[in-house]
Amino acid sequence: MTVVVQNDKKGVGRTVGARAAVLAVLAAAALAAGCSRPADPVPPAQGQQLLPAPPARALDSYADRLHATFAARAAAARRWSLKQVPLTPPAPPARKLRVHARPGFQVEHQESWDLPPVFTTVPTRDKVVFLTIDDGAEKDPAFLRMMNDLKIPYTAFLTDYLIKDDYAYFRTMQSSGVTLNNHTLHHRYLPGLSYEQQRREICGMQDIMEKQFGTRPTMFRPPYGNYNQDTLRAAKSCGIRYAPIWNEEVYVDHWEFRETNQRLRPGDIVLTHFRGRAEWNGTMVDDMRRFLDYVTAHGYAVARLEDYL
Template identity: 40%
Template sequence: MRRLRAAVLASALLLTGCAQSVDPIERLGKKAAEGVRPHGPAADRGYRHWGLSRPLARSPRHPARPLTARPGPHTPPPVVDRVATRDPVVFLTYDDGAERDPRFVDMVRELGLPVTLFLTDSVAAPGYGHFARLRALGAGIQNHTVDHRAPAGLPYAGQRAEICGQQDRLRARLGVRPRLFRPPYGSYDATTLRAAADCGISTVVLWRAALTAAGLGYTHGPHELRPGDIVLVGPDESTRLPLRERTVRVLRRVQERGLTVGRLEDYL
């Protein structure tokens, strides 16, 4: 049933089949991200192995504080599909948590690649160990609901259960307290924003670019990557390419535009 609904909604959304406070745990994640960023020879060894023609540039020194103001506990969070920054960075995001390829972990480690994972419990739960390994490398772990229901139109109690329930699960299983939420299928309404705020979410994150079988597609605006763009790398039911391959395709486009990859949690 979930799959059927997913297929219908995905076609309606045109781009993708998918469709997720600095606490001590988060600081650990940041340190891990900074610590694994390859320098010099290590980075030079890695990029060819992963199909890139040159090393991935290091992202600029990240802002001292998030660029967006934190809303109050009951203030609807902003909904963003890009970040307002002039830094030459884009942000790579991955949804659901179905694919758990150990080689993707190697890729993140060897490229020092910042990634953000929006996890759905009913999809990711059998493999939280995989996501713990990515988290240890600095990956951001964020909220994509318990059961991947399209939020818009659901009553408050149901939406709150989907969002707060996943906050609780991610805290219990991975020790994280997500601040970012991506609604399944990009579907949300005013009730979603209220429930998200009540669950501790500070920003609702959509995407401006998504990788499709035809290459990168854009929800609006210029049909090219721009600084601050949030990219949905996968999954995408139309291609079924492994996330590693999808990531390489995106990274080539990123490098062609003279950009690199930033860590979304440093900016939101």
């Protein structure tokens, strides 16, 4: 039996405070951790050495680094006309999260055949969202400068027929730490193709990614969010482990939500596209400004998807 799953696309922040406040917090933490020598030192146990407290200037230096990092981020936010400074994400989980297919998004034999899960949200309590950008049609140098300047992580899903005129643009993106992933050769409606045709679309793009960018991705996004069992079987045969789609989509002038409550949730995957004025009423910079202003205003940081999987 073939099951077709339709997932069409309808569906400056907090400051670190004054330097004095930082020092006060660090000093309190040091006292709580036993970094400050007590009035009556406890003798060390046999074979142990009592370590001296760190010098005060070490805390001062750490506070200076925090202040400088925030100042640079705040300056970048002003340069790109953001309303607030984007929030810094927490450290990624020490142990990677196990992600399952979202209920209702599974295909037959999903678990028993260990097919790549299709999911829209990562199971985390961290107040983070994950930015993903599809296809590669628009190649805006200002977008690269903005994201590098602000240190905003994102994940790209690329389609060969749209990127082959300028692979170098995406190599530049990759060199800044962005993971490049598979979005097929020609962006076709996969459930309308045979298994072998789907496999050529997905595995063929794996070959292109390896040749042009030096790696075969482990993530794949089906065009339009549409797939069937053959799609996931073909993807697995090509080395794909995950098939994330999205829970929200951002445009230059509006947001679209999959959930009826119309709001962000921790771990949500947000989709946008490489688009410019030819198709949208604005640029990719305008699109990112809208995205960052919205997530920051709602108390969310942008984290790197690969750090959680």
